[in-house]
Amino acid sequence: MSATIAVYGATGTTGRHVTTELHRRGHTPLLLGRDHTRLTALGEHPRPAAVDDPAALDRALHGADAVINTAGPFATTAGPLIAAAQRAGIPYIDVAAEIEANLDTFRQHTDSPTLIIPAMAFYGGLADLLATTALDGDTHADEIHIAYGLTSWHPTPGTLAAGAVSAQRRGGRRLRYTDGTLQHHDDTLPTVTWPFPHPLGPQKVLAGFTMADVVTIPTHLQVRDITTYMTTTAATDLANAGTRTQTPETFTVDVQVRTGRTERRITATGQDIYAISAPLAVEATDRILTGRAHRTRGVASAGTAFDAPDFLHALHHHLTIS
Ligand SMILES: NC(=O)c1ccc[n+]([C@@H]2O[C@H](COP(=O)([O-])OP(=O)(O)OC[C@H]3O[C@@H](n4cnc5c(N)ncnc54)[C@H](OP(=O)(O)O)[C@@H]3O)[C@@H](O)[C@H]2O)c1
Incomplete structure (x- = not known):
């Protein structure tokens, strides 16, 4: 068509x-x-x-x-x-x-x-599709963890402008999705190691690097906590706001869903988030x-x-x- x-x-x-x-x-x-x-x-x-x-x-x-x-x-x-x-x-x-x-x-x-x-x-759409696929028809989960393994992130002007507007609207505070609601906070994000699958392998990530998935996923899945992680290299690139390069990043989006004792994992890999x-x-x-x-x-x-x-x-x- x-x-x-x-x-x-x-x-x-x-x-x-x-x-x-x-x-x-x-x-x-x-x-x-x-x-x-x-x-x-x-x-x-x-x-x-x-x-x-x-x-x-x-x-x-x-x-x-x-x-x-x-x-x-x-x-x-x-x-x-x-x-x-x-x-x-x-x-x-x-x-x-x-x-x-x-x-x-x-x-x-x-x-x-x-x-x-x-x-x-x-951001927002892909992890929602991944989490929904992992849940295979279930609509409840205790925890969803979404780890973004970006090799770099050189943002476009549109991304920076959008980020500035969002930051202003939330008064410079951070957001997290916990106990079934979106909450503002001012805590420093901890750095942890996320076990991305081969070939990326374990990477240092910022835990609680909240992205649009905290809006899309709860519109149809009942989840207590959604935690998003971002490789520290990509978070640093974003903070330094370098010009978008000709060599785009590769990405690994690793989604883990836990419901009771059941854990499911689904991973998407590709190149260029734009x-x-x-x-x-x-x-x-x-x-x-x-x-x-x-x-x-x-x-x-x-x-x-x-x-x-x-x-x-x-x-x-x-x-x-x-
Ligand atoms: N969810 C995701 O994963 C995802 C993925 C890609 C992009 N995005 C978002 O999409 C947006 C665009 O990203 P981009 O990478 O394409 O940025 P970009 O290359 O900097 O382009 C920005 C575009 O927005 C237009 N624009 C900006 N303000 C406008 C306004 N007030 N009225 C009309 N047009 C306006 C610009 O028009 P001019 O040429 O006239 O300036 C340009 O066409 C950003 O907010 C970005 O965060 C999100």
């Missing part, structure tokens, strides 16, 4: 990956964004529209079957794009990794007339448009909206799952 799919933030790193993936699958991307000149430089027909101009957004979405929003900070872009998608009667998918913006989207759009899938990307977000978002869009989503309206995470093991299997060219 060939569809016409709007990409908002088409000039960005992730937007360009999404556009490439849409072309690869035979879809027609519409390139949306705020800057006409930068859009035109992409060499395809631009559809400029600022997020504070609803009429321009409506014109830009004309003829689209769905919209994928890759423009962060999502605290600014998600609300207007969701409203425009609802006016157009089309699904909305985003790649937001901003915990506060993701929470807003889940809280504010339970009654949406069109389907909304936030955080359909490396590039992998494109097949995740586009696969989701494909499934929605071909009637392979469990929902047609409201807001849902990847683990709720899709057959998680089948979804992961479909990405076998991009991800190795063990």
